[in-house]
Amino acid sequence: QEAYYSALGVISGFHTANGIAGDLGGGSLELIDINREAIGDGITLPLGGLRLQDMAKNSLAQAQKIARQELARAKLLKGGQGRVFYAVGGTWRNLARLHMEMNNYPLGIMHHYEISADSAQTFLRQVAKGEVEKVRGIEGVSKNRRSLLPYGAVVLQEIMSAMQPSKIIVSAQGVREGFLYSLLDAEEQKADPLISAAEELALLRSRSVHHAHDLVEWTGKAFKAFGIDETEDETRYRHAACLLADIGWRAHPEYRGRQSLNIIAHASFIGVDHPGRAYLALANAYRHDGIFNDGIAPEIKALAPPRLLERARVLAAMMRVVYLLTAAMPGVMPRLKWESRGNGALALVLPASLSDLYGERPAGRLAQLARITNRRLVLAVEGGPSVSVK
Template identity: 50%
Template sequence: MLITHEVACGRLSLGPPVAVIDIGSNSVRLVVYEAISRSPTPMFNEKALCGLGRNVATTGRLDFDAVEKALAALKRFRALCDVLRVEQVHVLATAAARDAANGQEFIERAREICRTDIELLSGKREAKLAALGVIAGTYRPSGVVGDLGGGSLEFADIHGHKVGTGVTLPLGGLALQDVSAKSLKKAERIVRDALAGITQLEALPGRTFYAVGGTWRSLAKLHMSQRGYPLHVMHGYTLPVREALEFCRLVQRVDASTLSKIEVVSDARRALLAYGALVLEHIIRVGKPAEVTVSALGVREGLLFSLLPEAEQHRDPLLVAAGDLNALRSRSPRHGYELAEWSDRFMASTGIDESAEETRLRRAACLLADIGWRAHPDYRGEQSLNIIAHAAFVGLDHTARAFMALAVYFRHAGLSEDALSPALRELASPGMLDHARILGATMRVGYLVSAAMPGILPRAPLEVVQGKLVLRLEGDLADLAGERLMGRLRTLAKLIGREPVIAAG
């Protein structure tokens, strides 16, 4: 077989891959990202649950077996970085190595293995990086970030790109299990006392609590599975506070092994679920947030975000990610941007009320409209829907995912909902579903005009003029007019209550 490309065509030319190794109190994880960018994509992700923080709170030392297990994991991770030709390896160590008397000795051994410096994070530094991770993955966030690890819990207030002063508390799952001698009643008293008077929680009422960390992600995954939730995407999963409180109490009350769908949580995580639920319950009671939202991005992504130029940090992560996928999968990446601008002009002429957020999502959907073109025609809609609904996008919630997925589905499959998953459809409000249908119908007109090629749509404006929906095909574009195109224009015109006209020649 002739190999014609040294570099995979399915990767972006954004620079060399970069790795972050996170030496946490419970897990040691390697994530290799395609490059440092506003929307970094993981190329490789592996963790080892080493339990470095187990018994540190009572003995003051890292356990010998846990240390050996962690060092063995680091040897493999360093070798993987070499295999992946990683040029930058960032290694972070958190609470366990920070708090243990033999932590520095462990860091020295780890440094030799990793062949690079290791940043031993202070509590405040860890809180800031976790906050930056949430900012990196959330569009215009406002609330309080809580990062629950094995050894500690960090809080930081965020508003837009501003991060308040961070604080760290010894309330990690392993630490609580240790100091409470595995007594939830004793752990509850410790948590209640520790959370009293925390400034960050005083600023939380009515805002969003962003939950970061493996134990809370496991809780959310369990909750998601028990609900039969249609999207298996952790980032952006949101729980109303009443529902979150009820679920936290349930997890504390019963043996984890008896919980429905508990198989979705790894055995090593199950013992810490009750402690994570206990901490989250008291945060909700003290802070009174409006909702709890899970962030899959934390310290590692916060570090990468901090390395970006300020102008790059302020780019919209969703539009960046959609543009990247457009570049990788569309017949013409430029056409996606032209489609977005073409639909801008159309929507402005209709008088349809479109919020700034809906405009943003429409533009992102236009960039994704052609990513399924290589699939069989009968499955382009279904494949596009699945890619968009489950892609590693950030900067959007699950309702927004559903809107974009449905719009591109309608663009390929027509406007019928008969073959759609009812559960996915229900994630979008009736208004967003109607908006998705209009956008899908608009795309169907646009692609019959342009055949997905650039330079055509800017010359074929679609506008509402004097109460009529007019598509102009002038000069050499006049012969593009036909009954099939008129049929699609008629469908769109019906959705917006206008009379269709093709002005050709």
């Protein structure tokens, strides 16, 4: 039953979980197979940190033997080869905290923290020696948690040996969150947790949530017009970034980008990995502080691959164009159309009724978008003037 609720906790915290979840408590270890919403075989083993320490009589060598013997019963681990191992529970979260400290990781968000298989093996061998006080970064782990770290490391070593996972991902969601998730109706369970949280923030902090929805729709069409492809997660992240695009409007203009970035980068979001979190934060920061401002949050930029960094800049450049034209008023954006012109040019066409918006500043913002996308862009009025910005 604990394994089942642990599985639901992981399912609730990840958009598409696929692997083996392991919930390590003080008395037991629950292992269970997860594939999206499907829950497979599960097992409970007497390998909780306190119990293992007691059974092994404080011997780490004996603890390793016990862990290996017990995990031999968990046949489901063989089915996890090449998939993700989701680590749940306080001891493993503290191991991850130590790994963060050792590697000077720039974001102190535990949920969805990833450790590669190779990095995990080296790290776990060091901790399993039992001399945790000598491990660099141990100051980041509370003293009353340190004694169980070697036992958690031993169990995780043996799981990795039996399972051969592609990587370890830490889940902050476990049994309690899984039980609460089980109380939701089917429709609520299907809701995307990232989009739900972004929607709530948009309602609380933005000038118009309807404008945010316009932005989601308009940028989707714009990405297609520019030939920018997106994965399923990239589409979700763009959606969330658009919902969050105006949450800093109440701040002083000099601090909107920084404040928005801090709120988003450190929010208690689930359903998003750390590179995706960086995408959300940077798109908002670039929107306020300029897409060519290379001094923006280097520690957050380090989390995102070049592909996401590029898309964050492009999305921000589009936001800078349409916020100038709409002033965050809903209903305007759907009237702004992209049209193909000769010589590969792409025109942003304003309806004649909005011709007063045509001018130097919108053309300047469009020129920034042209530069970042390497496209020839035109600002035009339906049946009226046009200006090429590249």
